[in-house]
Every structure is written in structure tokens, then in C-alpha cells.
Amino acid sequence: MGMLFEPFTDVVPSFFGWLNQGPLTLTIFLHTIIILPMFWIYFSEKKRLQQEK
Known part of the structure; x- marks a missing residue:
């Protein structure tokens, strides 16, 4: 039963861990979701x- 939930609990902390790696990663992430x-x-x-002219 625990096998079903292991991938899900792995994905979320690794995503936040990836964001917390450094200021650069967070900056790139924020620039991607805001500036693009x-x-x-x-x-x-x-x-x-x-087109209106």
C-alpha cells in the first residue's frame, strides 16, 4: 500500500528542494513564470x- 504514495511524496519535496538549491535557481524559475x-x-x-492602424 505504501508503494502507491512513495512516488508522489518523492516528487513534491524534490521540486521544492530543487527550488531551494540556490538563489539562481529560484531567480530563473521566477523569471520563467513572470517574464516569459x-x-x-x-x-x-x-x-x-x-493591425488596427
């Missing part, structure tokens, strides 16, 4: 504004 959508929104808005 910002670029995507910027370029999509730019394209939309050019």
Missing part, C-alpha cells in the same frame, strides 16, 4: 495595435 508571459503579452499587444 510578459514578453508574450507585449508582442501580442504590439501585433494587435499594428
Whole structure:
């Protein structure tokens, strides 16, 4: 029965452990989830504004 839950409990701490490895890892992670959508929104808005002219 314990076998079923072992992979799940392994995945979550390893993810947080990976985040806690150093400030660089956390910075890269935050930049990925914040800055990439910002670029995507910027370029999509730019394209939309050019189409309206």
C-alpha cells in the first residue's frame, strides 16, 4: 500500500528542494513564470495595435 504514495511524496519535496538549491535557481524559475508571459503579452499587444492602424 505504501508503494502507491512513495512516488508522489518523492516528487513534491524534490521540486521544492530543487527550488531551494540556490538563489539562481529560484531567480530563473521566477523569471520563467513572470517574464516569459510578459514578453508574450507585449508582442501580442504590439501585433494587435499594428493591425488596427
